[in-house]
Amino acid sequence: MTKEEVISKTNEVFEKSFEIAPERLKPEAHIFNDLGLDSLDIVDLVVGLQQKFAVTIRDDERVRNIRTLGDVYDFIYLLGQEGSVGGSPSK
Template sequence: MSDQEILDKLRTILHDTFEIEVTRVTPEAQLFADLDLDSIDAVDLAIQLQKLTGKRIQPQDFKDIRSVADVISAVHRLMAV
């Protein structure tokens, strides 16, 4: 999956799950500061990413994710395993 494909899927997930406008979801967007996610939302996002990749996300792998670009990188890592 390309970065753009992951970004498109992430935009859909964030819109459908958290009602975030897709135009706000850019690689530079910070999950907590710009998109107003909180720690509970981060757990929900991790669950959605598990569904997307078919792989279990370890909490330590997700704790350093701060931006949409970080999420894209994490999805690439999960899919490479």
């Protein structure tokens, strides 16, 4: 999966699940401070990403390090590089 595809699909999750306008979805946007998500939303972000990319990331420690939207893109892209996207769960 290309980085562009990761960005596009991730943005779809933010638009659908959190009703955030596309123009606000910048890589540098902080998901708490700029996009207004809270800890409960992170649960739903994980569910949304799992459904969108067919991955299992709920127990992946790297999720805790995510701060910006760009971090989300990078994390999902990395999963793809590891071969985890598309059904094989990440560890």
